[in-house]
Amino acid sequence: MKSAHKMSMLIYLFIYLMLVQNMRTITAGPNPVELIGIKSSKKSNWTYTTSASITQPPINMDENTRAHLKNFRNEAAKLCQSYPGTFLSSLPTQKKKIALTFDDGPDSHTTTKVLDILEYYNIPATFFVIGQNVDKHREVIYQAIKNGHEIANHSWSHIRPTSVSTSELISEVKKTQAKLQEMGITTKVFRPPYGLITLQQMEALKALGYKAVIWSIDSMDWYTSNPQEIVQCVLSNVHPGAIILMHCAGGSDNRRGTIEALPLIISALKREGYEFVTIKQLLDF
Numbered sequence: 001m002k003s004a005h006k007m008s009m010l011i012y013l014f015i016y017l018m019l020v021q022n023m024r025t026i027t028a029g030p031n032p033v034e035l036i037g038i039k040s041s042k043k044s045n046w047t048y049t050t051s052a053s054i055t056q057p058p059i060n061m062d063e064n065t066r067a068h069l070k071n072f073r074n075e076a077a078k079l080c081q082s083y084p085g086t087f088l089s090s091l092p093t094q095k096k097k098i099a100l101t102f103d104d105g106p107d108s109h110t111t112t113k114v115l116d117i118l119e120y121y122n123i124p125a126t127f128f129v130i131g132q133n134v135d136k137h138r139e140v141i142y143q144a145i146k147n148g149h150e151i152a153n154h155s156w157s158h159i160r161p162t163s164v165s166t167s168e169l170i171s172e173v174k175k176t177q178a179k180l181q182e183m184g185i186t187t188k189v190f191r192p193p194y195g196l197i198t199l200q201q202m203e204a205l206k207a208l209g210y211k212a213v214i215w216s217i218d219s220m221d222w223y224t225s226n227p228q229e230i231v232q233c234v235l236s237n238v239h240p241g242a243i244i245l246m247h248c249a250g251g252s253d254n255r256r257g258t259i260e261a262l263p264l265i266i267s268a269l270k271r272e273g274y275e276f277v278t279i280k281q282l283l284d285f
């Protein structure tokens with residue numbers, strides 16, 4: 001009896017210690033960078049936990065935009081948690097690697113300027129293109145590929161996924177996919193316009209082998225044309241594995257702010273020891 005009692009005491013102690021250990025892990029508090037991933041034993045790959053938090057732009061903005069962005073961050077964080085590894089706001093690395101991403105191209109004006117700047121600094125980036133613009137600017141896409149950039153899917157007509165049905169979204173994605181395939185480009189990386197999708201849409205994308213990739217740093221170049229503010233939005237929030245949102249088309253002034261800010265951003269990040277990568281280079285799929 002005595003030894004049985006001793007044994008059960010030991011078991012209780014063991015369970016208690018396990019619980020305390022788990023509590024410590026749970027209550028340690030989220031460090032946005034540490035949340036990115038834990039190393040997997042197989043290959044040199046990462047096991048995804050959840051993406052880094054989406055950072056808050058440090059500039060002045062009107063109340064509507066502030067509220068909109070707050071809601072966006074909350075909803076996106078939920079998607080990151082529900083779909084680790086398939087809905088991502090940052091790259092699974094703790095190394096000083098970052099991805100510059102440019103949305104809404106190609107066009108004949110801004111995208112080419114962005115390509116020139118990237119070529120000057122000899123760094124790669126990822127372009128999320130709108131399918132219906134591809135035919136008009138095929139040479140711009142060919143140039144981007146020749147320069148080592150990645151081309152990914154940003155829907156056919158820049159619909160807001162949360163305002164359309166799942167079948168409509170998937171048809172937009174597939175149409176763009178087919179258009180890119182005509183040019184020899186295969187991608188399973190999709191960025192939802194405006195950043196959010198429904199759970200049903202995520203399931204459908206997942207079934208097609210897609211990852212939805214948003215951003216952890218918004219340069220706010222869609223909101224402000226002030227290059228200093230754009231630079232500030234990126235540099236004050238930079239972290240390992242960051243995905244930076246910028247635009248290479250649209251805007252009332254051909255993204256003058258983006259074009260002026262980009263060299264400043266790249267040179268500052270280079271000085272800080274960051275390596276520029278494409279989305280695919282780090283997602284490894």
Ligand SMILES: [Zn+2]
Nearest residue numbers: 103104193194
């Ligand atoms: Zn867009």
